[in-house]
Ligand code: IPE
């Protein structure tokens with residue numbers, strides 16, 4: 001973890017330890033729009049702006065991995081026009097990312113069950129991966145789209161079962177590491193800090209395996225209203241915690 005003085009050089013303010021991996025459940029877009037008498041999709045557009053701003057800020061303060069929950073495996077239940085609006089926001093963001101990734105040295109990646117996404121979005125994700133693979137020691141911005149923690153674990157179990165069936169792997173050789181390696185997050189460290197705005201106190205199927213020892217931070221702020229100072233507050237809270245990982 002990097003040591004970084006988040007709050008400037010003022011005497012008496014302790015240096016804050018910046019988490020290596022911060023994940024956010026970007027929630028509250030719909031309520032933000034409703035409060036303003038706007039359609040839900042306007043809330044998603046505002047939420048996308050917040051994502052741009054907070055992803056940039058987190059990189060600037062030294063966060064190496066910034067992961068956001070953008071669309072769950074359950075979000076297909078929403079009205080088609082809302083789903084379409086979200087897909088359009090993903091298109092727009094991915095196009096932008098392909099242009100800007102090298103300049104910012106940020107590897108934008110998408111994880112989830114991507115097979116069912118529209119083909120043009122899958123092509124954009126492939127283009128992102130190609131640009132990302134050429135970056136030298138980048139920061140990572142990861143969007144979870146059609147992501148579900150249970151779905152991810154089910155897919156891992158299936159892949160491992162196939163290896164057992166072909167004789168590549170024997171059941172007694174399956175370790176926690178084997179499972180981790182079969183998740184979408186195989187190349188990433190587990191999140192240190194998971195933030196959920198909007199006042200909901202639940203995880204809604206996000207990073208179930210990876211969050212075993214994550215610190216949680218909940219705030220009533222709706223995601224479109226989330227500002228860099230709210231991230232500072234979450235990191236300050238993280239710095240108050242004593243992570244024991246089962247030890248003493
Ligand atoms: C989160 O905001 C964005 C997605 C789930 C795609 P919501 O759309 O869930 O906003 P609320 O919870 O209805 O306010």
Ligand code: IPE
Nearest residue numbers: 025026027069070071072204
């Ligand atoms: C979780 O938010 C999913 C994302 C933020 C993408 P939801 O709004 O879908 O979660 P619930 O339905 O309130 O649990």
Ligand code: MG
Nearest residue numbers: 027028029030
């Ligand atoms: Mg919600």
